Amino acid sequence: MDKAHILPANASGLRFRDDPVHEEPAVTLDAFLTQPNATAVRVEAGEDARRLIPHFDRLALVEVDFPRFRDGRGYSSAKILREAGYTGELRAAGDVLVDQMLFMRRVGFDSFVPNAPVDEAVLAATLARYDFVYQPAADAAVPVWKLRHG
Amino acid sequence: MYKYDKYDQAIVDARVEEFRDQAARRIAGALTEDQFKPLRLKNGLYLQLHAYMLRVAIPYGTLDSRQMRMLGHIARKYDRGYGHFTTRQNLQYNWIKLEEAADILADLASVEMHAIQTSGESIRNVSSDQYAGAAADEIADPRPWAELIRQATTFHPEFSYLPRKFKIAVTAAEEDRAAIRLHDIGLKLVRNGAGELGFEVYIGGGMGRTPFVAPLIRPFLPAEHLFSYCEAALRVWNRWARRDNIHKQRIKILVHDLGQEEFTRQVEEEWQAILPNQSDVPMVEFDRIAAYFVDPPFEAGAPDEIDRSDPDFALWVDQNVVAHKAPGYAIVNISLKPIGGIPGDASAEQIELMADLAERYSFDELRVTHAQNIVLPHVRKADLYALWQTLSENGLAEANLDLISDIIACPGLDYCSLANARSIPIAQKLSQRFGDDRQREIGELKLKISGCINACGHHHAGHIGILGVDRKGTENYQLLLGGSGAEDASLGKITGPGFDEDGIVDAVEKATQVYLDRREEGERFLDTYRRVGMEPFKEAIYG
Known part of the structure; x- marks a missing residue:
């Protein structure tokens, strides 16, 4: 299944992309929308990720904040960005725990900067545990209804 | 009924191992x-107060005898010999x-x-009409749609990681036996003028501390778009x-705060954004699921007569047996x-006996x-007497369906860590007070008891709610009148x-x-209450 690389910039981060790490710091959503040269943005829970859609051509990194792991707004933010065609780095940051990472991968996150380090063996087992899924999402997994009917 | 294929089984098996690993990490202190x-x-x-409580999903309330027997086995092996069937x-x-x-x-x-997903801030077990596939008044069996929702909402x-729990109910009959308008999403299968299947979509109902009857958000949703529309509402x-x-995070509060019109506008707009994802389960898959729900082989010409010479049996037939769509068959309610x-509550032995009876009858x-x-759901009328005799011998033939002693009650302070008061002893005293011929004189009266404001005992929807x-540290019980969870849904009012x-x-x-x-x-109790209003009741109770 998918394989994580350690983020070189941050020893506690994980990255599921092969392209070079984006160097510019992420700015707030409001700052990003007013600074035409900004290329990285941080979206807080409760902010409307759709406001980024007109700016994908200059956007290389979207960092979505999880203030508490039980706050699931960031899953919708990620899914909306992937549905709209965003292909750059999508990072989950904050109170991000290993047991949430499978669903985060499924909605399109491809890097993680958790507050506390993640046990990589547990993560590998977690990401590999399910061979089948019931719904299409932002990952490559094929829903079982498609497998059933070819 | 539905049977797992290798995919369903693999997903459920993987879940067992995932949970085993999570529990081990908790016990080891890693979580x-x-x-x-x-x-x-x-x-x-x-x-809970004394131990862990495990809630087992029975999707849309349907199960076979093998599954029922396993529930009895688990009650005996891991519990104290009982199971508790829930709302x-x-x-x-x-x-x-x-x-x-x-x-x-x-x-x-x-x-x-x-x-x-039988608990937590997730999409819960989908519920449905307990007479689905047997009722004379449904336009189609709602359970294939419920199974489609079960799969699509699993993981x-x-x-x-939703704001709160989320409950969906599906029905397909005029009489609402699933309380759909007291759900986060209530779905009623209907046909439009062109004869096409679709759903009336109600969103934003619920009980708890702020009860609402769900408004109709869409009068006709083409059936093939059932899931994408649910996704749109969930996303908004x-x-x-x-x-x-936490008390203001259910969808009913959002619907109320935005107003029905604005909420509907946002859902419709989101739905248009979601449709290109093609997340709707295709109809070829629906047809695969629906094939599991074809009628069982009803016997043609099964006798339609019932020998009512035993008066106790006749009483039970009148109260607990309901008309079936197939001639010569009946729907039997076993009162718990x-x-x-x-x-x-049912004992392991009663659970196993009911499994045996389902297999036989x-x-x-x-x-x-x-x-x-x-x-x-599907009993030959000719078998009713033998069935009733076995139920009688095992304490399962109480003839009180929809009478005042057929009480819905939450576990209350006897078990629940959220409860403020006990529910079970109130239910026991009430059924003892009325459980003779008086309940029959009173007729249909749905009485529902919750041990706290979270309303697991559906007190808002009781003709009489408690x-x-x-x-100030002692248990106190408020009385509500005039609620209904049926097609005439309404919320009860506190008497004083x-x-x-x-x-x-x-x-x-x-x-x-x-x-x-x-x-x-x-007139039923509810009808009289609606006609005469609260005042005469208040006078009698407090006067």
């Missing part, structure tokens, strides 16, 4: 209780050890069952619900409300009802100051006396 709690809740495991058509065990929970899940998985990656809610106050008993099928009873509260344990039983008696004194021909 804090705060981190573990939402994980165990997504598997139906609560920490979400599920079953709960009240005396579970964390160390054994994964083994129970493995036992469940061996009979195509699970406890996935939905975007909607697994997941993004914009409050997250700062014996007079003085605990509503919804009902094409191997059982249903759990939201009123906490069991249904044998709400237990804590009043509350009562102690004996006082509430007396107050209910006074309310029923007002009804008996003032009812007109053909």
